[in-house]
Structures are given as C-alpha cells and as structure tokens.
Amino acid sequence: MSVTIKKVTTKDDLRKFIQFGIDLYEGNDYYVPPLIYDEMATLNMSKNPAFEHCDAAYFLAYRGEEIVGRIGVIINHKANEIWKQKNARFSFVDFIDDAKVTDALFATAESWARSRGMEKIHGPLGFTDLDHEGMLIEGFDRMSTMNTIYNYPYYPVHMERMGYVKDQDWLEFLIQIPDEIPERYTRMFDVVKRRFGLTVKRFERKKDVFPYARDIFLLFNKAYKDLFGYVELSEKQIDYYVDMYIPLLRLEFLSLILRQQDNKVVGVGIGLPSMSEALRKAKGKFLPTGWIHLYKALKGIGNTTHVLDLMMIAIDPEYQGKGLNALMVSEFFNSAKKFNLTEAETNLELETNNKVHALWGDFEYEQHKRRRAFIKDL
Numbered sequence: 001m002s003v004t005i006k007k008v009t010t011k012d013d014l015r016k017f018i019q020f021g022i023d024l025y026e027g028n029d030y031y032v033p034p035l036i037y038d039e040m041a042t043l044n045m046s047k048n049p050a051f052e053h054c055d056a057a058y059f060l061a062y063r064g065e066e067i068v069g070r071i072g073v074i075i076n077h078k079a080n081e082i083w084k085q086k087n088a089r090f091s092f093v094d095f096i097d098d099a100k101v102t103d104a105l106f107a108t109a110e111s112w113a114r115s116r117g118m119e120k121i122h123g124p125l126g127f128t129d130l131d132h133e134g135m136l137i138e139g140f141d142r143m144s145t146m147n148t149i150y151n152y153p154y155y156p157v158h159m160e161r162m163g164y165v166k167d168q169d170w171l172e173f174l175i176q177i178p179d180e181i182p183e184r185y186t187r188m189f190d191v192v193k194r195r196f197g198l199t200v201k202r203f204e205r206k207k208d209v210f211p212y213a214r215d216i217f218l219l220f221n222k223a224y225k226d227l228f229g230y231v232e233l234s235e236k237q238i239d240y241y242v243d244m245y246i247p248l249l250r251l252e253f254l255s256l257i258l259r260q261q262d263n264k265v266v267g268v269g270i271g272l273p274s275m276s277e278a279l280r281k282a283k284g285k286f287l288p289t290g291w292i293h294l295y296k297a298l299k300g301i302g303n304t305t306h307v308l309d310l311m312m313i314a315i316d317p318e319y320q321g322k323g324l325n326a327l328m329v330s331e332f333f334n335s336a337k338k339f340n341l342t343e344a345e346t347n348l349e350l351e352t353n354n355k356v357h358a359l360w361g362d363f364e365y366e367q368h369k370r371r372r373a374f375i376k377d378l
Contacts, residue, residue: 001063003104008058014043017058020067021094022284032144032276033284049236050127053078059108061101069095073109074127075116079231088113090123102158114378122167122375124149129230130241134170134348134371142368145309146275147347159374167375168228170348176364177336177344185330192323200331201256206249212256213242215265223314228350255331257324266316269328273300274307300339308336308344325359
C-alpha cells in the first residue's frame with residue numbers, strides 16, 4: 001500500500017502527530033515520553049514565542065488509515081542570520097522501519113524547505129537549544145532522560161541511506177557520585193571563591209529565585225552563544241521559560257554563583273532527580289494521575305530514583321577556565337549524597353567540548369550515549 005503524506009492543519013491533527021511519537025515506543029524499556037500538553041504548547045504558533053522568528057510545518061505519513069511516521073520542519077530565521085546559513089531543521093521525527101515511509105517524509109520536508117530558499121537541512125534540532133535535539137546513535141540500551149530523544153537503532157541507518165551525513169555529535173556521561181568529593185575539588189572550592197570574590201547563593205523558597213530568573217537565562221545566552229546552532233533567547237522567550245521552568249526546580253540542586261561586589265550572576269548549575277521513570281508511568285498525560293508520579297519524583301518521595309540529572313551548567317565567559325565548573329560539580333554532588341543519589345547523568349555535551357569532558361576525569365564515569373545532528377544539501 002502506498003504512503004500518503006498529510007500536512008498537520010488542525011488541533012486534532014497535532015494531537016495525532018504528538019501521540020504517534022508516543023505510541024511507536026509502546027513496550028520499549030528505554031523510551032521516556034514527553035508530556036502531551038508541553039508538546040502541544042511547543043508546537044503551537046500562538047503559544048511558543050520562538051515563532052516570532054521561526055516558520056514551521058508538520059507532516060504525518062499514512063498507509064491507508066494508519067499513521068506510520070511524522071516529521072516537523074523548521075526555519076529559524078534568526079539562527080540563519082547569526083550563523084550566515086540558509087538551513088532548515090527537521091525535528092519531531094519518528095517512523096516505522098520502512099524505506100518508503102522515510103523517503104516520503106523526508107522528501108516532503110526537503111521540498112518544503114527548498115521551496116523557501118533553503119540550501120541545507122539538518123537535525124533533529126528544535127526551535128531552541130532547550131528543545132530536544134540529536135538523534136541517538138549509541139546507547140540504545142539505556143533509558144532516556146526527560147531532556148533527550150530516544151529512537152530505535154534503525155533511525156540512523158535510514159538517515160545514512162538517504163544521504164545524510166554527520167553535522168555534529170554530542171556525548172553523554174554517567175558518573176558515579178563518590179562518597180567523598182576529591183580533595184582537589186574541595187581546595188579549589190575555597191580558593192576560587194576567595195580569589196574572585198564570589199559567593200554561592202542557595203535558596204529555601206522558590207519565590208526567592210524569581211528576582212534572579214531572568215539573569216539566569218541571560219547568562220545562558222552569554223555562555224552558550226558560540227556553541228553549535230545556539231540562538232540567543234529573546235525577551236519573550238525568557239519570560240516563557242521562566243514561567244515554565246522555575247516552578248519545577250528542586251532548590252537543593254540549584255546553585256547560583258554571584259559576584260559579591262555587584263550581586264551579578266556569573267555561574268548557574270541546575271539539576272533534578274531523574275524524572276524518567278515518573279514520565280514513563282504518566283504515559284504522556286498529566287491528568288488524571290500522571291501528576292502524582294511526577295510530584296513524587298520531584299519531591300524524592302518513595303526513593304523513585306538513584307540518578308541525578310545534570311540539566312545545565314553555565315559560566316560567564318569572563319570566569320570560564322577558572323575553576324567554577326568544579327565548584328558547581330562539588331555543589332551538585334554534596335547535595336546528591338543527602339538524597340542517596342548514587343549516579344549523575346549529564347545533558348548533551350558537544351563532542352569537541354573537551355573542557356567540560358575533563359570535569360569527569362576525577363570520577364568513575366562512562367561515556368554511555370552519543371547522538372548526532374545529520375545534514376544534507378538540498
């Protein structure tokens with residue numbers, strides 16, 4: 001039976017688009033589903049402020065009445081301007097193991113991009129660096145995190161068959177949290193604070209974080225601006241993410257480094273007890289009972305996990321290479337021990353970011369996942 005491609009034009013289509021990405025992995029032990037309402041907001045032109053500088057289209061592949069694949073295609077005009085490119089991004093891509101399906105999906109995405117003057121297409125990449133990105137190419141037998149994509153091993157095989165090649169790789173690490181922080185880190189902790197006049201700000205109430213919230217995201221802009229594909233968040237995007245993320249924080253795993261002379265945020269570290277098992281139990285639905293699993297995981301009720309997700313570390317470029325990363329790691333691991341967390345899993349780290357990789361050299365660790373952005377000329 002032939003494959004038919006249908007453009008997503010209605011809210012019902014969009015729900016089907018999101019649900020297919022969940023249904024395809026039913027019974028898989030490593031896939032972690034997103035929350036459907038979060039995905040709906042991300043893909044909604046009227047809610048996601050990224051659409052101030054992005055165009056997008058979403059497509060479903062059908063065989064008869066059955067959905068067999070999906071793909072989103074994005075043009076981030078701001079990114080193209082910054083990086084002097086004419087690139088489209090493919091995103092939210094899932095498909096059964098069938099060449100006719102993948103050929104039809106990607107031909108549609110490529111045609112859409114080409115008709116709008118694009119010269120290349122790469123991905124999977126989202127609207128921003130805070131969206132899921134990077135196709136898994138190693139680590140298929142490891143559970144995903146709430147911030148990363150899981151895909152079947154046949155995905156990269158299809159990409160290469162269609163002529164896509166490596167654009168960029170990211171690595172992920174699993175670190176054993178030691179009973180004692182290495183002495184070198186402990187010494188550096190005190191030296192760095194004294195030498196540069198810094199202090200570590202801790203919080204007891206979430207409402208006390210809000211005066212610093214915008215500065216946290218402005219620091220992300222400053223610290224990440226030269227990294228692959230990064231686009232600085234706009235004022236509206238910062239407001240959007242402040243409202244989204246600050247209520248989810250565990251204050252024990254939020255560390256701000258402030259410059260004492262002016263209270264300027266020069267470093268931030270954000271972690272969370274792993275939400276993966278809770279999201280698997282929620283099956284994409286916050287209601288009626290999904291919220292219970294998420295609440296228990298966030299609050300550490302019932303020892304739902306032994307893993308700390310290292311979500312983000314950002315250091316002001318003026319202070320990079322001066323030991324602040326080590327200070328952050330010490331803060332994370334000291335807090336983790338209080339909650340009986342025994343492992344920490346990193347977020348995506350660019351393959352070329354050797355300074356960050358070197359952080360784990362004093363610990364027992366494993367580079368356990370690799371993911372890739374693929375690219376193709378149009």
